[in-house]
Amino acid sequence: MSDTKYAQQGMTFRQSVEHMVDHAIEIMELDEGIGNAMKVCQSVVQVSFPVEINGKAEIFTGWRATHSDHRLPSKGGIRFAPIVDQDEVEALAALMTYKCAIVDVPFGGSKGGLVIDPRQYERYQLEAITRRFARELILKGYLSPAQNVPAPDMGTGPREMGWMVDTYRQMFPNDINYMGALTGKPVEHGGVRGRNEATGRGVQYALRELFRHPEELERCGLSGSLAGKRVIVQGLGNVGYYAAHFLETEDDCLITAIIERDGAVVNADGLDVSAVRDHVAETGGVKGFAGGEYREDGTAVLEMACDILIPAALEGVITADNAERIQASLIAEAANGPVTFAADKILQERGVEILPDAYCNAGGVVVSYFEWIRNLNHVRxxxxxxxxxxxxxxxxxxxxxxxxxxxxxxxxxxxxxxxxDEFDLVRSGLDDSMRLALQSIIAVRRDNPKIHDYRMAAYAIAIEKVARHYRDIGF
Known part of the structure; x- marks a missing residue:
């Protein structure tokens, strides 16, 4: 369970996020009332519902949290995982608020989750569960084109989004904007080309932009271009795969290790990312992959020497217990919350630079924004x-x-x-969004003597934008 790793450090995932926000608020000397309002999750709904599975009623529990609706609709993914709980959903909803503000997407922050292991169910069973969950959220006002727009996350994808948007259409047959109720849908059913790869592609664009700033590379102890840089990727799901694949094939990076559930595969000369993915799809893990050396202890591979470490799986994989042994020059947080608050402090003291999750993995919400606009405009x-x-x-x-x-x-x-075409324009818009956001982060870090890392610079940008709304418009 992801929160267990946080608890071992003396705080939950949500508390870890709040500590980082508190630090940013303190640096900015923000009004205490606005700061407190910003940290509160505005609303959370918990639903429990039965679905008949193999002739018996099985009860499922899920949540949808809205951290902020200062901009509408509120936006954020829905994850299907056995480790989901309310604390995690609230933390991720808060991250979505800050993430949208950092990359200048006019959404509030939301997140959802269902306690389920999707691998344990047949397709027709999963469809029935997903549609029922969608119905519960719709009836409670947590799924609509104007108020709350979910997207895929861990354990969900275009298929689940398609089931959910069809459920909304059935319940509101006269809503001509029903396609905008969810993003990350199949292209054939209102999705936008480029959404599936968007988060991983955004990680690549973030790194490309960083490498356009020699003075920032010097902070990381790096130089030159991305070509030849040694990269370790933890998690070869949708985000990790696309980030690793594009860095390997388009930027000539060496993917020297890939970490998965059953261990890791290592090759100092670089792995064929697509071949590793095919092997994982066929066998369920990296063990037995012929193009590299298998290591049973995947966690230890996080500590191998590399130029760039990309944690792209669960929260809390880098903690106070292993932060001292991380040898990467730069960490690009493709996952949400992979570095705990305690580990973040240790890494800062050691001079390890971090591109924070609230910026680095924002590619998904940027392209979700494009998809939502496309759905409302009714033209590709x-x-x-x-x-x-x-x-x-x-x-x-x-x-x-x-x-x-x-x-x-x-x-x-x-x-x-x-x-x-649409693919070109989506990629262009994503590239522009990631470039401008990092340029702002770099400028804030450079110009504010109290800010010494990219994470605090990113949070300062987000908090100022949300606080400005509260000051100008009201709570």
Missing amino acids: FGRLERRFHEARGEQIIAAIEDASGVEVPEHLRQKLARGA
């Missing part, structure tokens, strides 16, 4: 302007050829005359 991105830009490109090519007397090579012609 690029449909109106793609062919116009293709024609304009052909005109530019013709002008170049007329002026120079030289024919433009075919490979350049294809690039210049190509109009952006």
Whole structure:
């Protein structure tokens, strides 16, 4: 259970998040009343419901928490996992509020969870459970295009979002904006191209932007480009896979270790990430993968020397117990809360830099925002302007050829005359969001002598935005 690791450090996951927020509020000298209001989770609903499984009624319990509705709708994923509890859901809802503010997405923060191990159920059983959970949330006002918009998280994906949005459609057949009730849906059913990869892609864009700032790399003890950098990834789920895959294939990083439930696979010359994923899908773990050395103790592999460590699984994997032994120069938090409050302090003292979860894994909510906009507009991105830009490109090519007397090579012609499709535009918007957010984080850290790390700079940005709303509009 993820919270167990936090409890061993003397606090829960939610308390760990609150400690970090308290520190940021203190640095900013924020009004005590606004600070207290910001930390409170505005509402939480717990639901318990029966579903017939193999002829018997089985009871399921879930939660949906809204941390802030200063912007509507409130946004955040729904996770299906046996370790979910209310404390975790509230902590993740708070992180969503700050995450949206950091990357300038106009949503409040929310989160949901259902206590279930999806692997223990047949597809038709899981569909019945998911639809019933959606119905409970809808009836209590925690799922709608205007108020609360869930998305996939651990244990859920496009399939579950499709079931949920169809449940909403059945209950509100006259709501023409029903597709906006959830994001992360299948592309064929209102989803946007690029959403499935978005969080992992966002991690890549965050690292790319950091590597555009030599003075920031110097803080990390790094230099040059991403090419050749040794990367360890913990967790090869949706987020970890795409982050590792893109860094390997597009930035020439060496993925020297991948950690999974059954251990880790290590190769100093770099792993084939797609091959590892195929092996995990086939066998259920990394053991037996021919392209690397198997290590049974995956936790110990977190402590191996590398340039970049990407924890992309559960909360609390780096604690006060192992923080002293972490050898990475830079940690990119692709998971939510992988570094505990106590570990964060130790790593800071040791000079290990951290790109915080509230920024680093925000790619998912950025592209969810794009999907929500697309659903409300009822038109896919690029449909109106793609062919116009293709024609304009052909005109530019013709002008170049007329002026120079030289024919433009075919490979350049294809690039210049190509109009952006939805995938291109989504990736462009995600890249822009991650770039601008990190630039702001770097500027705040540079300009505020009280702030000494990226996490506090990110929280300062988020808290100031939310506090400004409370000061200008009211609670």
